[in-house]
């Protein structure tokens with residue numbers, strides 16, 4: 001069963017939690033019990049079968065055959081190569097490449113299964129409605145969600161992104177999506193304003209009622225939806241199984257993970273994997289210049305009222321880190337009353353946790369951050385040292401890992417979650433590799449080819465020929481205008 005982090009709802013089945021996306025009166029769904037799983041029992045299984053075993057205890061209302069169909073996406077060629085999430089040895093550590101899906105970012109790992117999870121959830125609830133998926137994106141979620149939901153019967157998707165806040169490749173990836181049921185809106189504001197406006201829509205009863213007349217219900221494909229988080233737990237098990245197989249860890253020995261973090265979904269999945277019994281040692285949270293989380297782990301003060309920076313790792317340009325609420329729920333000893341107080345809207349995203357909770361947080365996670373210069377330098381140094389190219393997000397993680405090593409000298413085998421292909425951010429990566437001067441590439445599209453020539457890495461399928469594909473029109477709107485726009489589009 002699932003319950004709300006704010007104590008305002010409990011006893012919900014998985015299908016209900018996934019359909020609703022978030023708790024209508026505020027709060028996020030969390031499993032009321034975190035099941036345990038013996039990783040040894042997964043040895044020798046394919047990714048698909050590991051996914052099934054890891055996800056199934058969280059989905060008791062789904063039949064086994066339904067779940068089998070859902071996880072088949074990991075074996076049907078949607079992800080290139082035979083391994084959807086290879087653990088690549090780089091230097092003395094491992095890089096878990098989570099970007100072999102159709103959009104070259106890790107969000108495919110979950111967004112390729114969410115539409116099926118949702119479809120089956122609706123069936124289980126006997127809901128005879130179509131779904132309207134609303135997504136706020138800082139860049140990568142948008143395209144991954146569009147790809148997952150395009151051309152699906154009974155499902156419409158609208159993606160909202162901050163105008164000027166995503167990379168040219170990210171933007172073009174979104175606008176070249178096929179499908180009559182896919183819509184894109186550029187919101188005037190930064191990602192937080194965009195996300196907050198979309199969250200408000202979920203709480204708007206008037207719009208909900210109007211859509212209901214059209215047999216349309218809202219759901220969310222953001223990582224506030226449990227159906228997004230759950231598939232992400234799988235690849236931490238998969239990483240460990242590979243580390244054992246590669247002889248990097250002795251069975252049972254711990255493995256550290258470093259996660260480039262924005263909305264805290266990916267790292268929260270690592271935390272759940274550890275709670276399930278996977279031998280994870282230190283969990284390391286890496287932020288970019290929007291280092292609200294680093295400050296929190298140092299002080300216990302969550303202060304989202306601060307300057308917002310647009311960085312070269314845009315998918316981490318987040319100050320209101322949604323899934324952090326799930327983390328604090330666990331760290332406070334599941335104190336829903338406390339969570340409700342901290343997240344009360346009158347605090348406007350700023351609160352201080354008690355010393356006991358802070359201690360729990362600090363014991364569970366090590367946090368650090370990297371500025372823009374550090375990030376570019378890390379891309380260049382890593383390439384020189386290992387001939388391995390990091391995208392700017394993963395480079396942030398690499399930098400924080402180096403800082404962690406200097407601070408602790410912890411020799412535990414460590415896996416860095418690599419969240420995007422470097423080609424997704426080619427010109428920034430090239431700036432790291434070659435410096436600002438004498439740019440040999442004219443635009444983002446040339447940068448892709450140039451990076452490919454330089455590194456002899458292939459451009460991922462999903463990024464090839466993007467500049468040639470027809471684009472769909474993008475609607476523009478103010479954060480306050482979203483409700484009206486949706487009403488116009490769907491009622």
Ligand SMILES: *Cc1c(COP(=O)(O)O)cnc(C)c1O
Nearest residue numbers: 140262263264265266315419420
């Ligand atoms: C979304 C994203 C992140 C941040 O992940 P969260 O789960 O939101 O913390 C990091 N890197 C890339 C490339 C992303 O797309």
